[in-house]
Amino acid sequence: MSKEPVAVVGIGQTKHVAARRDVSIAGLVREAARSALADAELTWADIDAVVIGKAPDFFEGVMMPELYLADALGAVGKPMLRVHTAGSVGGSTALVASNLIAGRVHGTVLTLAFEKQSESNAMWGLSLPVPFQQPLLAGAGGFFAPHVRAYMRRTGAPDTVGSLVAYKDRRNALKNPYAHLHEHDITLEKVQASPMLWDPIRYSETCPSSDGACAMVLTDRAGAARSPRPPAWMHGGAMRTEPTMFAGKDFVSPQAGKDCAADVYRQAGIADPRREIDAVEMYVPFSWYEPMWLENLGFADEGEGWKLTESGVTELDGDLPVNMSGGVLSTNPIGASGMIRFAEAALQVRGQAGEHQVDGARRALGHAYGGGSQFFSMWLVGAAPPSS
Amino acid sequence: MPEVLKAPLVVEFPFTRSLGPVQSAFLTGLRERVVLGVRTGDGRTLVPPVEYDPVTSEDLHDLVEVAPTGTVTTWAWNHEPRRGQPLDTPFAWVLVRLDGADTALLHVLDAPGPDAVRTGMRVRVRWAAQRSGAVTDIACFEPYDGPPAEPGTHDGRFEDLVTGIVAPARLDYTYSPGRAQSGYLHALAERRAVGERCPSCRKVYVPPRGACPTCGVATTEQVEVGPRGTVTTYCIVNIKAKNLDIEVPYVYAHIALDGADLALHGRIGGIPYDQVRMGLRVEPVWSPGGGHPDHYRPTGEPDADYETYKELL
Numbered sequence: 001m002s003k004e005p006v007a008v009v010g011i012g013q014t015k016h017v018a019a020r021r022d023v024s025i026a027g028l029v030r031e032a033a034r035s036a037l038a039d040a041e042l043t044w045a046d047i048d049a050v051v052i053g054k055a056p057d058f059f060e061g062v063m064m065p066e067l068y069l070a071d072a073l074g075a076v077g078k079p080m081l082r083v084h085t086a087g088s089v090g091g092s093t094a095l096v097a098s099n100l101i102a103g104r105v106h107g108t109v110l111t112l113a114f115e116k117q118s119e120s121n122a123m124w125g126l127s128l129p130v131p132f133q134q135p136l137l138a139g140a141g142g143f144f145a146p147h148v149r150a151y152m153r154r155t156g157a158p159d160t161v162g163s164l165v166a167y168k169d170r171r172n173a174l175k176n177p178y179a180h181l182h183e184h185d186i187t188l189e190k191v192q193a194s195p196m197l198w199d200p201i202r203y204s205e206t207c208p209s210s211d212g213a214c215a216m217v218l219t220d221r222a223g224a225a226r227s228p229r230p231p232a233w234m235h236g237g238a239m240r241t242e243p244t245m246f247a248g249k250d251f252v253s254p255q256a257g258k259d260c261a262a263d264v265y266r267q268a269g270i271a272d273p274r275r276e277i278d279a280v281e282m283y284v285p286f287s288w289y290e291p292m293w294l295e296n297l298g299f300a301d302e303g304e305g306w307k308l309t310e311s312g313v314t315e316l317d318g319d320l321p322v323n324m325s326g327g328v329l330s331t332n333p334i335g336a337s338g339m340i341r342f343a344e345a346a347l348q349v350r351g352q353a354g355e356h357q358v359d360g361a362r363r364a365l366g367h368a369y370g371g372g373s374q375f376f377s378m379w380l381v382g383a384a385p386p387s388s
Numbered sequence: 389m390p391e392v393l394k395a396p397l398v399v400e401f402p403f404t405r406s407l408g409p410v411q412s413a414f415l416t417g418l419r420e421r422v423v424l425g426v427r428t429g430d431g432r433t434l435v436p437p438v439e440y441d442p443v444t445s446e447d448l449h450d451l452v453e454v455a456p457t458g459t460v461t462t463w464a465w466n467h468e469p470r471r472g473q474p475l476d477t478p479f480a481w482v483l484v485r486l487d488g489a490d491t492a493l494l495h496v497l498d499a500p501g502p503d504a505v506r507t508g509m510r511v512r513v514r515w516a517a518q519r520s521g522a523v524t525d526i527a528c529f530e531p532y533d534g535p536p537a538e539p540g541t542h543d544g545r546f547e548d549l550v551t552g553i554v555a556p557a558r559l560d561y562t563y564s565p566g567r568a569q570s571g572y573l574h575a576l577a578e579r580r581a582v583g584e585r586c587p588s589c590r591k592v593y594v595p596p597r598g599a600c601p602t603c604g605v606a607t608t609e610q611v612e613v614g615p616r617g618t619v620t621t622y623c624i625v626n627i628k629a630k631n632l633d634i635e636v637p638y639v640y641a642h643i644a645l646d647g648a649d650l651a652l653h654g655r656i657g658g659i660p661y662d663q664v665r666m667g668l669r670v671e672p673v674w675s676p677g678g679g680h681p682d683h684y685r686p687t688g689e690p691d692a693d694y695e696t697y698k699e700l701l
Contacts, residue, residue, distance in 0.1 A: 021551065024408030026439055044445040061403035061557045071438060074445035119404045131395035132565050132573055134680045135632065137655055138625050138640040145623030146642050150701040153621070153666055153694075199624035199637075243601035247591035247649035248699065 003102040005386055007224035007231035008346040010040030010217030016180040016331040019118035020211040025062060026072035029114045032213035033073055036110065040217040041228045044074030047217070048106035053083040053093030053113040055335035058125035060116060073112065085239070087283070087370025089113060090338025091377030094216060095237045098379070101220050102234075108223050114213035115335035122209075122334060138198060141206055141286065143372065145198035147251040148288040152200065154252060157291060157306035159200060163191040164309055165287035166205045166329055172316055173326025175355035180210040180331040205287035205329075212333035214340045224385075232346035235363070235386050236267030237379035244372035251373055257296040260376040264365070265298070268380045269387070273298045273365070277380070279321045279358045280314075281344040282367040283337060285328045290314065294322070297367065297378075316356060324348065324356045338368030342379055349383040393570045397563040402556045410439045412551050413451050413544040418525035421515055422542045424451045425489050435489035436523075451544025454488035455537040456513035458529075461485050461492045465502040472558075474528055480505045484529055487536045497529045504531065512537070521550030568598030571610065577678045581614040581645055591649040614645035617684070618692040619668040620701045624661050639664045643684055644700040651700050658685030667691035 012035025014020070020028055029052075037043060050073050057063045066082040069075070083093040090113035097111035123139060138145070152159065167188045173179035174186075194204035224231045240260035242249070261273070270276045282293045294305035299320060308314055314322035323329070325344040328337050345366035347353040353361075363382045369375060407415065410426060414437050417424040426437030427450040434442075441448050463482045469475055474496045482505075483492035498514065499505050512532035519525035565573065568584055572595045575582040583594035584607035591600065592611050599606050622641035628634075639661050642651035656664050657673065669689040672681035 021406045022408075024406055024411060024439065027408045030440070058399070058401075061401065061555065071440045071442045071445065076442055076445070116406075119406065121401060121403075124401055128399055129397070131397055131563050132393060132569065132679075134653065137629075137632065137634070137653060138623065139627070139629050142623055142625055142640050146621040146640070147701075149623060149666070150621040154698075154701075195626065196624070197627050198640075199626065201623070245650060246601040247586075247589070247593065248602070249650070251701065 004104050004220045006098045006101045006234040007219050007221070007227065008216055008234070008350070008381065009219050009224060009227040009229070009231045010036040010042065011343045011347055012036030012039060013178050013214040013340060013343065014212045015178055016210045016212035016333060018180070018208070018210065020116065021118070025114065025116055025119070026069055028116060028211065029069060029112055029213045030072045032114070032215040033110060033112055036215035036217050039229065042108070042217060047074060047078065047108055047110045049079040049081070049100060049109045050075040051081045051083060051093055051097040051100070051109060051111045053089035053335060053339070055089070055115045055120065055122070056084070056086060056125060058128070059122045059334065060120035073110065085370055085375040085377070087334055088338050088368040088375040088377045089370060090214065090336050090340065091342050091366065091368030091379070092239050092338070092375065094218070094339055094342045095239055095377055095379065097218050098234055098237055101218055104220070108217065108219040110215060110217055111339070112213060112215040113336040113339040115333040116211045117209040117333060118211050141198040141201050144286050145201045148200055148286065151252045151288060151292050155303040155306060158310070160192070161291055161306045161309050162200070162205045162287040163188060163202065165284065165290040166191045168315055169284070169287070169323050169327045169329040172324055172356055173330035176325045177354070178331070179326040180208050180212070181326070201286050201288070207285045207328045207332040208330070210331050210333040212331065212336050214336045214343050216339070216343055216346070229352065230350050230383065232349045232381040232383070233385045235380045235382045236264040238263035238267070239375070239377040241375050244374045252292055253296040253302070254373045254376070257293070257369065257373070257376045258298070260378050261297045264378045264380050270380070274300070274320065277320070277363050277365050278361040279324060279345070279348045279364040280367065281323055281325060281327070281341040281364065283328055283341055283369050284323060285332065287329060290322060293367065297365070316358070321358045324353060324358060338370070338377060341368050342366035345379065346381050349381050351383070390571055390574050392564055392567055393573060394562055394564040397561040398558065399561070400556070400558040402554045404552055405555050406552050407550065408439055409449060410437050410451070412549050413546065415521040415523070415553065416546045416550045417542065417544065418523065419519045419521040419550060420546065422540060423454050423456055423486060423513070424542065424544050425454050426450060427452055432490040433488060434491045435486055435493050452488070453540045453542040454486045455539040456486070457532055457537040458484045458486035458489070458511060460497065460505070460507055460509050460511055462507055463497065463505050465505065474524060479528065482511070482529060484511055488539045495526055495529055499531060522553060566598055568596040568607070572596055573679070576680060579674050580612060583611050583613050583648055585609045585611050592647060593650065594645055594648040594652060611647060613647035614672070616669060616671045616687055617643045617645035617648070618697050619656065619664065619666060619670055620644050620651050620697045621666055622656065622664055637661045641684070642701070643670060644697055649700070654681060655683040656685070657683040665691065667694060667697065
């Protein structure tokens with residue numbers, strides 16, 4: 001028996017900000033959930049199951065969100081699952097939800113992800129004083145910066161490419177009312193003049209800390225037929241994992257990322273992602289990860305990703321727009337960041353991305369990763385139902 | 389076999405929480421010696437109150453005051469109070485249904501012993517002398533044989549609301565790095581770096597983990613590596629981390645020790661930060677107290693050729 005097609009019929013997110021002190025964590029997640037239900041014109045009663053993801057427990061000290069949030073999310077009397085894959089969690093949470101529909105376990109599933117970074121401490125959570133171990137010497141950016149330098153060495157990319165990405169993403173964010181950073185006076189010169197934190201990564205090339213939540217309503221063919229607005233159809237979805245460190249690990253272009261993308265393209269029948277995909281929303285917490293992922297995801301040959309960025313191909317009006325929403329560089333509630341990527345891909349093919357809509361986007365890729373480039377999750381969504 | 393190390397690990401952090409309107413009113417009420425419940429769609433009064441109706445999932449905001457007296461619905465005796473618990477003498481954990489409420493609140497009962505506690509017994513709130521807007525503003529419950537108190541008529545509207553709390557989290561572990569890492573640490577004390585070779589793929593892991601993450605097999609063959617190595621990549625750290633006593637800027641590098649098949653991380657010293665480069669040859673500078681090298685410094689050898697370390701970036 002073939003899989004049930006999966007459609008996205010509701011998308012909701014909060015206005016992402018530095019601190020939402022007016023709501024509890026439950027109130028924040030619920031806000032996104034209600035907005036997704038409203039988009040789908042459904043009520044809590046129409047939901048068969050709830051699948052939730054969040055940042056690692058130590059980040060915000062909430063150990064059992066599924067227990068704490070059951071009543072806030074209308075999950076009483078229904079199955080509720082929690083997914084846990086570090087920064088990629090928003091993506092893998094949506095994929096677990098989609099599998100429940102594809103496998104005909106449930107008809108309509110609410111999936112959500114959140115984080116209140118203002119009430120969290122990611123740096124502390126990542127640097128517990130484990131005895132005998134050498135302390136991490138450099139903080140989160142310091143973990144990634146050497147990999148960026150390795151990319152620059154390997155490809156000969158000019159050192160301005162990172163600033164081009166940051167400048168583009170922050171301008172895209174100005175068109176997205178939900179984005180956290182709205183830097184109206186942003187200029188390329190300002191990005192390039194911002195302080196060097198972890199050389200070669202500048203302040204303006206890093207992501208902010210945000211409070212926010214994202215939710216989606218996923219449903220089957222029958223549910224999609226009742227949808228008041230055009231659905232986004234899932235054409236492929238995959239997750240891959242590899243160890244954080246092992247001999248032969250390629251931090252610049254991890255094998256698990258390549259394998260994950262190849263699996264998604266195979267499911268979706270995509271032979272040439274650069275030509276056949278209209279828009280990409282990828283997880284870029286530090287600007288240089290745009291060219292790195294462009295290569296890892298097969299949009300450019302090895303060593304060529306930065307040329308797409310430099311030549312403007314990834315601009316909102318370019319041939320392959322990347323991070324139309326403003327990306328993680330403009331909005332980063334870590335636990336939700338992966339799902340926001342998936343949701344943006346779906347918004348694009350539904351034609352509902354507003355000012356940051358890519359004209360005629362028919363197929364879009366949503367991408368998330370997490371851990372030390374350890375977990376990857378991706379989906380490809382389309383405006384038309386899958387052919388098989 | 390050499391001794392496997394272990395040491396205490398305490399993980400502790402004061403998380404902050406924004407309360408939202410319902411918990412905000414509840415905790416502000418406790419500060420003012422008022423216990424508030426919330427009325428649900430089916431007419432029940434939940435104490436402690438919740439933000440969302442457990443039956444209909446609708447928002448709840450109809451706050452009602454309940455009495456500070458109530459009935460124990462079930463209990464368990466705690467012979468040995470632990471750190472951070474509400475009383476430091478033995479007490480009963482109790483669920484108390486306050487007069488006017490339909491659900492029970494978890495708290496503690498100050499009683500002389502388990503023989504003095506029973507389901508159905510009547511109790512009342514003992515308020516804390518200092519109250520800040522926390523569930524511990526109820527110091528505990530105490531036995532009470534008077535008539536039920538009349539609930540007040542507070543509607544949950546307060547001046548000067550408590551809007552957030554600090555929720556400290558603490559976990560006490562005994563941490564052991566295991567056999568392989570203990571061996572590595574013992575060798576470091578003798579200023580040697582010892583890795584382990586995978587019997588299957590032959591890769592040398594430093595520090596060793598006791599197993600190869602690629603092949604999934606145990607590693608036991610010890611291999612001495614270094615002490616010299618090559619800087620494969622690095623960054624210059626310009627912001628001071630709170631928990632590190634290192635002057636910025638400094639160089640944080642990935643260093644492939646000679647004979648190792650993946651890089652470890654360390655600080656580079658003994659050279660101006662802006663002269664560090666990929667391929668720089670370095671050696672450890674040991675700390676007086678032993679353990680991990682304090683940092684690595686240039687050996688003065690010619691730089692390694694990119695081709696020799698590009699797989700180790």
